[in-house]
Amino acid sequence: MSDHHHKETFITKYVFSTDHKMISKQYLVTGIFMGIIGVFMSMLFRMQIAWPDESFSIIEAFLGRHQDGGVMTPDIYLALVTIHGTIMVFFVLTAGLSGTFSNLLIPLQIGARDMASGFLNMVSYWLFFLSSVLMVVSLFVEAGPAAAGWTIYPPLSALPQAMPGSGMGMTLWLISMAIFIASSLLGSLNYIVTVLNLRTVGMKMTRLPLTIWAFFVTAIIGVVSFPVLLSAALLLIFDRSFGTSFFLSDIFIQGEVLHYQGGSPVLFEHLFWFLGHPEVYIVLLPALGITSEIIATNSRKPIFGYRAMIGSIIAIAFLSTIVWGHHMFVSGMNPFLGSVFTFTTLLIAIPSAVKAFNYLTTLWKGNLQMNPAMLFSIGLVSTFISGGLTGLVLGDSALDINVHDTYFVVAHFHLVMGVSAIYGMFAGVYHWFPKMYGRMMNKTLGYWHFWITAVAAYGVFFPMHFIGLAGLPRRYYSNTAFPLFDDVADVNVVITLFAILGGAAQIIFLANFFISIYKGKKAEQNPWKSNTLEWTTPVEHIHGNWPGEIPAVERWAYDYSKPGHDEDFVPQTTPLYEGEEES
């Protein structure tokens, strides 16, 4: 299969490529592009929250007919929040993160020439591309894009009478997501099959780097849960377009009674969160896998408790499928179910705690190499702990009552899955950039990028807990209707300023990323002195990854600073010397 001499046209090499390395880059660049849109939207609606009645030329410039004299309308505010959530969760942190690194690393780290099916892999990317295009197109429809929140609960999302965004914008949202799910399923099935079948000689499951374990388990969660969202989306399309009543019943709106009878919005919530909660881990686990790898490499130490880390990934994955009800404690669901979901939810804290402590122990007595990827990985551990701990409040049905749907929730999930996952993604980009583009990213810009982002992220989300505890609901266009909330206005200004600072800091990353592709210093084969297989491939990309035989694996991936070796790393391809014990 090492047919790297075979002729390629521009189209087969750069556009309809079946090479996992090219597909990975396509995912990354598309993800970054969507990320720019998603982050920019958050800047706009944060301005509205901080300065509700002030006029901004930037809003006038970007929102067109959805603003009046530089002040955005309530409908577009809700649309911006909705599309921000959708883009960041699905397009950036699912496809952009998992799609990029699963594609790049699974074949390279397990010792395979490519994915099990290069063709399906290509189809998966192009479906993702198509769904991205549809999502962007939906921003331009007459009445505005979908605006019922990223959770699109019916009846709001089902009835065009209920809000302008529930017309054409919602139709496009649903079609885009249906295609996205198809893309995600093709990708996930490919990852699972590849990991199970294409590992090189000696690459036992218990020798896989934690990145691969994370991607593998993530793919399984995706296959289990995404189809349920697809069914929810399809049933909602039926309710919207064909008059069925899966989610609708007894509705009187705009002066008339609708014919719907017998459906339940709560059913939709169950279906949505059956994906929606595992989705948190679909986003987070790859970031944790990437971080495990980077922390071990840059600490020059084996990851502490390798088997416990695998165990906790599997435990988290299993539990993630039986906790969805904690989003529905006050939905009208039977309170007994609330008790059950409280129990399963708080159980997740145990494997999460194990992971956090194992990270800390890995750092302990290490020889930390402070590359930008390492900074972001340490940052992830910090936000993962900060955000994870407040889960103890939200996962507890009793305590959830009064903070449900307030800014406390927004602060919690942004820290634990938003910021953490994006840190994992940045860490991955800085670390594997040499593998993707054959060049190095600029270190100093990486440092600036990290520190400004780190300060801004806590500056945004730490105070945000307090306005939530003050009882401020999320998704309010303006807080001026309640004098009760007049004293949170100042806090909102601080949050917005930090948000703009953090958003602006991403310009540093973008500049660094795109300039380095062309002007970065040429990479060495193994710049970080890492053990894993991807660093045994040549810097220049070739079809089939290795010019000759695929190397055999002789040991696990984490023999850093192992006594009895001269170097502080021992690549997985190095045979055990006589009498050496495998860890």
Added chain:
Amino acid sequence: MTAILYVLLAIVVAVAIWQMTSIFKLKSVIATEKDNNIQGILFALFGIFFYGLMIFSFVKYTSILLPEAASLEGEDYDDLYVVTMGLILVVQAITQFLLFYFAFKYRGVKGRKALFYADSHKLEMIWTIIPSIVLAGLVLYGLSVWIDVMDTSDAENPLIVEVYAKQFQWEARYAGEDNELGLANVRNIKGINTMGVDMTDINSLDDIPVRELHLPKGRKVIFKFRSQDVLHSAYMPHFRAQMNCVPGMVTQFAFTPSMTTEEMRANDKTVAKVENINRIRAEKGEDEYVFDYVLLCNKICGSSHYNMQMKIVVEEEDEFNTWLKSQKTMAQVVQ
């Protein structure tokens, strides 16, 4: 404060642009010993920033938090909240300290070899078992509060009130003398009968529709929630109460008000909070604010979601009864 942040922002942008021009000249791309040193120290400084931000937020923002609960069930809620938050803060303080301390202390030095330490069964048992025990306690405590709040089967002579949501307004209906709500369905909505009460049901006649919610202190109130169009959520933060209003079904929540509106207005924390709010309002030239309990919508429901509210008045039981008697019944309203 605001001005400083603006200046910082400008500096950052300038530095970024300046840095971008030097990107082509850089030779070193991998962290050197000097980088390790600087970044390690920066992590220590970041740790200080982190604790500083935590302390600053607690000092500065405690005044904006909700005052103590105004319901009996809410008092249990607050206790559970304090225990949980205390636990979170302790774990947070310790683990974040270790993280930043390790990042500083073990910053890379050339020639030093890291400790090869791949596993310790004992340590892992410790941090599996201790969290398990703590969480078991937290789950049991949490569930006892949850069951207390949600289980209304032993309530003696509760007041039954229906809270009715629609885009973008709240209404309410008291069960009247028989303390039983008449049947209702959106298909009965007509003219002044805005909640779709079924007037052929005998229980409906003495029901009392209102636009302002009054509650008696010390008597358990069982709320029945309905919605006529989309999902809404009835959120009463001062009572630690929230429940979604779902079209097509009736949901329920209950609490016992423990402080009248007057008592809450005189509460120390409320007084301080209201003073602060009025100072801000005075600066903007707005009228003075007097505290009132409020019911707000907390589930995205459309354009005016941010302004869907109803005033709640808690009063002594006899005052409440007088007020209720002065309201018209459904039979009177519809005639």
